[in-house]
Amino acid sequence: MKYFNYFLLLSFLLITGCRQEQKKVSATDFYNTELFMEVQLQAIFKDSKTFVDLVPDRPYAELAAMYEEEKMADDFSLKDFVSAHFTDQFISGQVIVTDTTKTMYEHISSMWGKLTRGPDIVLENSSRIALPYKYVVPGGRFREIYYWDSYFTLEGLLVDDQEVLAKSMVDNFSFLIDSLGFIPNGTRNYYLSRSQPPFYALMVDAISREDPEMFTEYFPMILKEYEFWMAGKKEVKGIHTPNKYVVRMGQEFFLNRYWDSGTSPRPESYKEDFHLAFELSSKADKITLYTNMRSGAASGWDFSSRWYTKENDFGSTKTADILAIDLNCLLYFMEKSIAKGYELNEDAENQELFLTKAEERKASIQKLFWNADENYFYDYNFTQKGFARTPTLAGAFPLFFELASEEQAKGVKDKLMSDFLKDGGLVTTLEHSGQQWDAPNGWAPLQYMAVQGLLNYGYIDEAKTIMQRWLALNERVYKDTGKMMEKYNVEDISLLSGGGEYETQDGFGWTNGVALVFKKMLDEMEPEE
Secondary structure (H helix, E strand, C coil): CCCCCHHHHHHHHHHHHHHHHHHHHHHHHHCCCHHHHHHHHCCCCCCHHHHHHCEECCCHHHHHHHHHHHCCCCCCCHHHHHHHHEECCCCCCCCCCCCCCCCHHHHHHHHHHHHEECCCCCCCCCCECCCCCCEECCECCECCCEHHHHHHHHHHHHHCCCHHHHHHHHHHHHHHHHHHCCCCCECEHHHCCCCCCCCHHHHHHHHCCCCHHHHHHHHHHHHHHHHHHCCCHHHCCCCCEEECCEEEEECCEEEEECCCCCCCCCHHHHHHHHHHHCCCCCHHHHHHHHHHHHHHHHCCCCCCHHHECCCCCHHHECHHHEECHHHHHHHHHHHHHHHHHHHHCCCHHHHHHHHHHHHHHHHHHHHHCEECCCCEECCEECCCCEECCCCEHHHHHHHHCCCCCHHHHHHHHHHHHHHHEECCEECCECCCCCCCCCCCEECHHHHHHHHHHHHHCCCHHHHHHHHHHHHHHHHHHHHHHCCCECCEECCCCCCCCCCCCCCCCECCHHHHHHHHHHHHHHHHHCCCC
16 A cells, blocks of 8 residues: 555554454443433533544543433533533644635635644544544534545645645545445544445545546455445345345345435434434334434434425434435446455456446446436335435436436436526525425535536536536635635525534534635636636
8 A cells, every 4th residue: 555654554553453342332321321321312512423423531431421421410510520420632723713815715714724623643432433644624513524525625635736735535444445445434433333425436536536546546445345335245144135234126236225224313423313213112113213314324314304204294204215326326436436446456357347336336327326307316215115305406317427318417407497596506405494405495515416417418607607606605604704614505596505413503514615616627627708
């Protein structure tokens, strides 16, 4: 692995490896203790994520035992107990002071340093997974690196001539694949049961544009991540039967779903999941709900009516029953990337094998996910053997990866411009459920994927319209608040966004990245005087 300083990696693994495995076990046990449940269910903190990010002053087992003894006292205060034994050790660098003399784009460039963390030191008993290189966090409550956020952040870094920082982010993800076998949702031990949309191959593609030879350095990690996403195939017996991340769709053909191996409430959203499942009578029904909520978080779309099987019913979330169009497009790109890696290694047999896999997936995407009645790509519910309930902006992913036919691309373009386009850009879905990945909200990564997809098929004017509206909204909110937001209300551009399990966050990594890319693209589209 030429991209690592080998001795640095060895020393880092020696320092962190055993400790992190030990912490993972003790933390998992702690998340099942009465102390943890009481802190979360009594809402000692407004945001459930706050508690799991605090660092305890001693091992979890000792704290749980202390709580069991001290809670019997008449004057016991749970809030005081937590204050005495848990601290926030990641406060520095979190406060963002806006300089109103800067333009939005100057502000974004000045933010990289404030959002950059690492290399990390190992903090005993912390939920954070330490990383060996520098990285950019999203901002706000998200003070660790997140998987799919980072691709869009990275594209902005490359526009802003931050190639070294962009590469170090990819090196951190390579470290995670090498040491854990996959890239978790984020670098916290409570995320170790799931990944997120797999953008690693796209990150490698981005940083190797100017140096194609660099691709070969990261190829083994692309292959290893692919093995993670395709794990469990041998155990699947019947057609339309799932196991882990794969669903058998033919005798030797598999597609993918988002999935999380956990069966309990998410530690970082414990009270929300617990209360949602409270009225369910059986343990099996609760586990099914928890699996689907966790799988929704693995999708990055947490949460959305995209995963509902009944309109306006959050409890009908069935993420694990759905073959996601965006995920299968990403796996197609991974298969193409692996074929490229084998070609560079002069392995023609494996190159052909993965080209065949990619072509089979492409054919399936064009057929299985294409709703001819709606002229749009839909998710597919494999348990119901039919399309998912509602169209979403994920239907633009096949255009980004050039998987759509010309006729299909036109259908997607027409629906984007007639149904999804609003005053501030593209809305995420057409439903107002109160969830943050629904109307009226728009999100930077989905604007990016749709715009690039339209450009791939020559729809330049449509792409320009989306970029112009999105940047105008970004600039207006920045002028009013001095902040870059995680998401925006694209339907009523006089309002901020809302919905979901937590308040709208500012910072913000992927919004910053996409804004820089869009500005550069629009500048390059301007005719020369």
